Amino acid sequence: MAGLKLTSIDKSYGDVDVLKDINLDIEAGELIVFVGPSGCGKSTLLRMIAGLEKITGGTLEIDGLVVNDVPPAQRGIAMVFQSYALYPHMTVFDNMAFALKLAKLSKDEIDTAVRKAADILQLTPYLDRLPKALSGGQRQRVAIGRCIVRDPKVFLFDEPLSNLDAALRVATRLEIAQLKESMPDRTMIYVTHDQVEAMTLASRIVVLADKGISQVGTPLELYETPQNEFVAQFIGSPAMNLFAGEIVATGERTSIALEGGHGVVQSAYPSQEGDLGAKVNVGIRPEDLALTDDPENSYTATVDVQENLGEVTLLFFKPDSPGAEPVIAKLPGIHRGLKGETLNLSAAPEKVHVFRDGISLLYRGT
Amino acid sequence: MHPALQGLITIVIGVGGCVGYFYFSNFLLDRFLLPARAFTAAETAARRRLGLIFLFALPTLLILALYLSGTGLSGIASGWGLFWLLVVLALIFGLWRLTGFVFATGETTAGHNISHANMIRPWLFLLPAILALGLYLTYPVFETLRLSLIHRNGGVGIGNYTFMFGEQKFWEAMRNNMLWLVVVPAMSTAFGLIVAQLTDRLSWGNIAKMLVFMPMAISMVGASVIWKLVYESRPAEVEQIGVLNALWVGMGGEPQQWLTLPVWNNFFLMVVLIWIQTGFAMVILSAALRGIPEETVEAAIVDGAGPFQIFFKIKVPQIMSTIVVVWTTITLVVLKVFDIVFTMTNGQWGTQVLANYMYDKMFRANDWGTGSAAAMVIMLLVTPILVWNVRNARKEMR
CATH class of the missing domain: 3.40.50.300 (P-loop containing nucleotide triphosphate hydrolases)
Known part of the structure; x- marks a missing residue:
């Protein structure tokens, strides 16, 4: 109308x-x-x-x-x-x-x-x-x-x-x-x-x-x-975690080596030849991070603060350098006594967003 | 001594006295009467004994001595003697009741002392004002009432009032006062409101406001002199120096003695007070207009209201209580109007008002009785409006 x-x-x-x-x-x-x-x-x-x-x-x-x-x-x-x-x-x-x-x-x-x-x-x-x-x-x-x-x-x-x-x-x-x-x-x-x-x-x-x-x-x-x-x-709470990294493999899927020796993550986002070696930011929502036993290719850090909300548990990890934004993970259900523990985190490739110069790889050229 | 120097000394003594009074009375209260610390039972007992002597017994004796020296032993039996005796007894009783409040018995805590000191403090600040107002306002009211009941030839009763009500000039003053009462507050408030609204959005609005407000700073006598020049008249063959006559003659009229034109001259006098009071109305109403939430105005715009509808249906109703306060405040000024009439026409040519009538009777005819009766009439007219005004102002503050 x-x-x-x-x-x-x-x-x-x-x-x-x-x-x-x-x-x-x-x-x-x-x-x-x-x-x-x-x-x-x-x-x-x-x-x-x-x-x-x-x-x-x-x-x-x-x-x-x-x-x-x-x-x-x-x-x-x-x-x-x-x-x-x-x-x-x-x-x-x-x-x-x-x-x-x-x-x-x-x-x-x-x-x-x-x-x-x-x-x-x-x-x-x-x-x-x-x-x-x-x-x-x-x-x-x-x-x-x-x-x-x-x-x-x-x-x-x-x-x-x-x-x-x-x-x-x-x-x-x-x-x-x-x-x-x-x-x-x-x-x-x-x-x-x-x-x-x-x-x-x-x-x-x-x-x-x-x-x-x-x-x-x-x-x-x-x-x-x-x-x-x-x-x-801006969308989602707590806000999406951003990790600095460098593209190490391109193609249908993209592999990014995280800064600070935190391993290599796979993303379902496609990338082009020219992206190889480019500095990018990897974005993973706190609710998409999951605990894993495999220390290979996962983000390893120590829990600094734990917030128990009942239906979810928020974990704030100690940042690599003091004052940096802490990585936050949002685990479903109740997890007791994780404070001070060193944990391995991973995420499914479909949930890993890649931003080059602040723009998502999916939207490049559009 | 040079008068300017005398004035300066007066100011120094006056201001110094005020500051000194507030400083030392609070100093006495906080340091000696109720210091902010705890006392043992023995200490309070000692303080109570000393305090009784210095703070209460000595003033009591002083009051008694003043009373006796004023009336003398034989004077006690007379009416005034008994009256003052009652006053003195009330003062002594009041002082005595205070001891229990200031000096506790037994142990006291610091908190107790501080809270009691804070209960006394407002009275320290109020005391000078209460005394001054009592002396200069309350006492004259009763004295005027007494004078109004004493006739010139010595008789006591309402003779002054009946005489006054029989005078044609009194009724002229009443009629004129009512005319002033209707016209001046209405015009001042209306002009003030219009100026406040119109200057709000102008870049030079503040200058315009200042110009409108300026007459407030001029004394009524000064304003009267200015306007007397505006109304000035010269013979037709000479150039006019009064603005009004200059305009009038310029438009082809005969020069007029404006202030002697019956009935119209009242309005020419009112213009002076409107000129003065518009600034006052404007300042208060301008503040009120700015207090209106901008969003209600925007909502009205979205609702389709035009500028006039916004002003009359959204803005004015929201500041109605302020308008009433301004209106009644100006009404009070109008009821007491004296200077303008006194300086410009002195009540001649049908422009008499109550205050000038009172002055005529009291200081020119030396008829204290009738003058006081006129003063009582003015007070009776002012009181209800004053009460209403104070009530509205309080409601406004809430």
Whole structure:
């Protein structure tokens, strides 16, 4: 119904570039999640789509129409703000009805629309209350209700769960997922820095970093085949381990000798003749590392810290040089008394990612 | 001695006295009365004995001596003698009750001493203010009430009030005060709000704000002199030096004596106070406007609100309590307005206001009774607004 098309969008404040050359196609009915570290411009991008920030360069199309200079109210969007931004002097009903009143709808129409939205969000008993008399979760639902009543083509969420406590966050996340399901033809764009929200909600994730888009893909694509070291380390928790190494054999599969005499690992990533001897980084997720008895071709190190979480055990290995990032292994189940032990780690070749100059070997030349 | 030097000495003594009072009273409290350390039972007993003599017995004797020297033994039987006797007894009783609080019996810990010292400390800081306000505010209220009940010819009763209510000039003052009350707070608040909103997004907004705020720094008399020049009138054949008449004549009118035009002259006087108070309203409202969460404004933009709707439906309701405080504060100023009327028209040509009426009666007609009665009327008008204002301001702080 309403797709979005971002074509080489730039944003700068004076001389400071915030975003450069953003190209993105969003199809109708998608739930797109923007993630990225603080200050990567994800909220700015959302606010440009909303029309709250001017677009410095490039074009933004909603539903095939260029809306660069269309005021926010006429873009067919609705937005949930991080702080909810409820009007403190209006009741829940008036908060939700405000946009409709401005649109000069009849009293009956407004009443029907608001009550329907309140019904969906279980807000009917609170319609006469002021926002200050509501809990955080209820305020959040009012903010969503304010969007629903307007029946927009595109929903924008700006870190909507960051002000909620952990338990409420999970519940509200599910509610948003259900909301999306009940409105399959509505496009939603969701900004968060929480990767669990991103992984669970998104149909596609846009990872933003360094003023641009790092990778766009489904949550599992990003997890299984990250395009670069940044995405590899950003998605997944704890972050992916990176080992410096040198390619010693090329072909369908690649062999890499790890620095510091930690043996040779096999990767299922293909490589070319010219890669022989190239310095690369090998990336292995903590959950893909497994203990092995074979000291040959495995990473051997001493456990520095052990964290028992019950369903998994996290092992932090002593780095080769003090101050370096420790290698982390995530073993399923409970393992007692591994602290101080020297262990051998290995990983299946399919799970070993290879990055040359920060770019995955899989994505070279693309 | 040169007056400037005298002034300087006064300042040094005044400021030094204040600093000295706060320093030494706290020093006494922390070093001698309740030091931050533990005492044994024997120590507290010794301190209690000494303290009783120096801190309570000596002041008690002093108060008694002052009382006796003031009234004399024979004066005790009179009405005032009994009144002061009661005051003296209350003071002595109060001092006595304090001993139990300051000096404990038995062992004390350092924590006990510190917490008791901290309970006394606020009163040390408040004491000068309480005494000064009592002397200069509370006492005059009762004295004015007393004076208002004593008639010029010596009779006691409400004669002053009935006389005043029968005077046409009093009702003119009342009517004008009400007019001021409606116009000035409304205009000042409205202009202040508009200026605060409009200057918020301007690069030269701060300069504009400074210019609007500047009249606040001018005394009412100074402002009156300035505006008197604005309203100045010269014969038609001479060049006008008053801005208003210059404009008026420039547009083809006859030079006018603005301040003698009945009814209109009231508004010309009000302009002066509006000019002064707009700056005050602007500063407070500007701060309030900046306190509005930016996201609510953005949400309104997304909801489709235009600039006027955002201002009137989102911003103004959110700062309503501040607007009320500003409005009532200016109302209080208006009720007491005196200087402007006194300097510009002195209440002639139908511009009388209550405060100037009071001044006329008290210092020009030397009719203390009626003047005090007028003062009481002003106080009665101010009190409810003052109470309301304080309540709103407190609500604002919460």
